[in-house]
Amino acid sequence: MAECLLKAVDIYKSFVGVQALKNVSFEIHPGEIHCLAGENGSGKSTLIKIISGVYSPDSGYMEFGGKNYEKITPIDAIQSGIQVIYQDFSIFPNLTVMENLAFNSELADRRKFVNWKRMRQIATEAIAKINFEVDLDALVGSLTVAEKQMIAISRALMFNTKLIIMDEPTTSLTKREVGNLFNIILKLKERGIAILFVSHKLNEVFEISEQFTILRSGELVATGNTSDLDSNKFSYYMTGREFQKKTFIPQHVSEEPIFQAKGIGMQGAFQDVSFDLRKGEIIGITGLLDSGRTELALSMFGIRPIDVGTFLVNGKEVKLSNPQVAMGNKIGYVPEDRLSEGLFLTQSIADNIVISEIDSLANKIGVLDHMSRSAEIERWVKELAIGTPNPDNACQTLSGGNQQRVVLAKWLALNLDILILNGPTVGVDIGSKHDIHEILQKLAEKGLALLIISDDLPEVLENCSRILVMKSGRIVADLDAAQTDEKTILSYMM
C-alpha cells in the first residue's frame, strides 16, 4: 500500500463566485475500491472532472503514477489510465453494441475508415474481458440499463486502465444487477484496477468500499478506512446533521376506511388483491420489481384500469378508469421516475407546483389570477422547504430531493384524501430522504391516507404502520410494521 496510484493535494476550484472545492486532498492506491460520497452539490462531480482533466483546479496539484501534474488534460488522464464512466454511460443508443465498443479505440488510433471485421474483433475482445455476453449486432438502445453499463465498463477496460471512476453506477439498477456490478468490481480489483465509486447510498458504501472520502459543500469532511465508519457517522459526515430514526406511529386513524380494494386484478400483472386504507395511516407495499407493485399503483390512479374487482372510495364504488376520475376522487399519485413522469423539468418550479390546481386559481372569467398563484407558490415553497433562491427557476436546477418535494407540492395543493407514492426517495440523498419522510409522516398526522410503494425496506419499516408484501402479483403477507423486520419481509418477497 506504500505507493499511490493517484494523489490529489490541496485542490481548490471555484466557478463564478461559488467555491466548489476547498482544500481537498485524498489518495487512491492500486486495486483499491474507494467510495466518494457526498450530497448533491457537495463537489463530487467537480472533483471527478478535475481528476479526469475536464476541469483544471485553481490551485493544488495531482500526482498520478509518480508524476506531478498541476493540471491534467483529458488526453493525459486517459493515457495515465484514468477512465470515467458517466451516469449516462456515454453510449450511442442508435448504434450497435459493436460500434459502441469499438469507436473509442478506433478514434484513438486515428482511423479514417471503418473496417467492420476489425471492429467486431475489438468488440469481441472487449466483452470477453469481463465475461459479458451480448449480441454484438443488437442496438444499444434496446438493452437494459445494466447491460448498457457493462458495455461502458468493457469499453473502459480496453485501454491500459488503472483507475475507473464510476459516477453513481447503481442508479436505476435492480438489486440483482447491483450484485452483479459489485462482483465485477471485485474482479477488477483482483486485476489491480482501482475503482473510485461515487455514491450517496449508505448500504452500498459499506458493502463494497474499502476506503472512503466524504465531501460536504466542497470541503473534505472525512477520508479513511470504511471499517472505521458506521451508519450514524456516515449520515453525520454527509449532512452535518444528527438524525434520529423516528418510527411512525399513526395517531388519529379513522374508523371507516377511505379507500378499499376488493378482489382486484389486472391480467398479467396482479390478481385477487384486497386491502383497506384509512385516513391518518401509511401503508407500505413492497415486493420485487416484477411483483406487480407498480401496476397496482398505476391501477389505483386509473392509469392502467383493472380487469376484475372493485375500488371503493368512502364506501362508494368507483370506476377508476383514468387519472381524471382518480383526481376527482381526491387521489394523487407521485410516480417512480419523478424526472420523466412527474415534472416539466424545463418549466419553472412555480408552474410545476400550480399545474394540477390551475383551474381553481382562475378568476370568474377564466383568466389566471396572479395574486392567488403567487400565494399558492409561496405557501408550498415554505411548507415543504423547497430549497431554491427563486421559484421562477427551471425545475431541473433543483436537486433530486427538492424535485421530489415539488412533485409532492403539486399534489398536496389539490387537498387530496389519498396520496400514492411510488418509490418516494429513489435517487434522493440522505438529508432530503429524511426530510421527505418527515413530511410524509406529518401529512398522515394531518389526516391524509398514504400508500407508499417501495423496495427500500428500512424506509417502509420506518414510515408505514402496515406493510403488504407482494409476490408474483399476489399479496402474500399483511404485516404490522412494529412487529416485523427486514428479514421476515425479505423471506416473503423472495
Next chain:
Amino acid sequence: MKTTITNTLRKLSRRNEPYIFLVLMLLCVLIEIRSGQFFSSNNLVDIASALVVPGLFAIGAFMVIISGGIDVSFPALASLSVYATTKFLLDMNYQGGVWLAILIALALGAILGAFNGLFIGYFRLPALIVTLGSSSVFKGVMQGALNSKQLTIIPIGMKDFGTSSLFIARNPVSGLTSRMPVAIIAFLVVLFLVYFMMRYTMFGRGIYGIGGSETSAHRAGFGVRNTKFIMYVMVGMIASLAGVMRVCMMQQAHPTNMLGMEMNIIAGVVLGGTAITGGRGTLLGCMLGTLLIVIVENSLILIGVPTSWKSVFTGLLIIIGTGVSAYQVSHMNRVRSAKTPAKEVVA
C-alpha cells in the same frame, strides 16, 4: 436453418425498408393494372429521370437528419448557387462544356453550406432556426442582389448536357419515347459516394453517432463541430449539384420553381424510415421513400387521378407512412417494457 430464416424475417420486420418496398410495389402494380402503362420502358425511364433532382436533394437531407439536424434551406441554396452560376456564365458568354458550371456551383454550394455549418456546428444554434433564416437570406440575395428573373436561355454547355441522353426508350404500343438523361450518372455517383462515406468512414459513422448522442460522440473523441461543419458544406454542394442538373434538364433557370420542394423531400426521407430525431435510417430506405413520392407525383395521372389531387395523395401517403413507423416504434417500446420485468424472473 429454420431459425435463421425466422430470425432474419424478424429482423426485417423491424426495419422500415421492406414495408416501404411493399407499398411501392403495390402502388406500381395498381397503376399497372389500371393503366397498363406503368411498366412500359418509357415510363420507367421517365421515373428515373424525375428521380435525379429529388434524389440528390434527399441524399443531402438524409445526412442532415441522421446527424439530428434538419435543413429546410437546400432548395433556396440550390436556386441561389445555380442561378448565380448560370447568370455568370451567360454574362461572360461562356461557350465551353458543363464542367465549369458544375465546378462553380459546387464552390458556391460549399460556401453557402459553410454558412449553415458555421452557425449550426460552431455556434451550436438550432438547425431548424438557422436554415429557416438562411433560406430567407439566400432567397433575398437572389432576388435583391442578383435581381433574378427567369433565364430562358442557358449556356450552351449546360443546354447540351441537358439534352444529351444515355439511351432512348421507346414504348412499342404508344410509340412514345423517353430519354435517359446523362444527369442520372451524377445522381448515381453521389449516391455511391455518400453510401460509402456513411458506412465505411469514421466521418460517416460520426454523423450517426452525433445523431444518437452528441455528448457521447464528443466524449468518444469525434470532432463534433468539425463533423457538422463539413457535413453542411457537403450538403450545400450536393444541393447545388441538384440545382445544376435541374436547370440543365429544364433548359431554363427559374429562380423560384425549386422553392417549396423541401417538404416533400424531407417527407420522403422520413417515409423511408429515417428517424426525424436523428441517428437511425439507411440510404436505401431514404431512396425508396423518395421514389415513392416521385411515383405518386408523376404516375397518378396514369390512373386518371387529376393533377390537382396529387398533393392530397402525397399528403395522405406521408401521414400513413410516418404513422406506421411511429406505431412500430411505440409497439417496440411496449414490447420492450413488457419484457423487462419478465427478464428479472428468469435471471
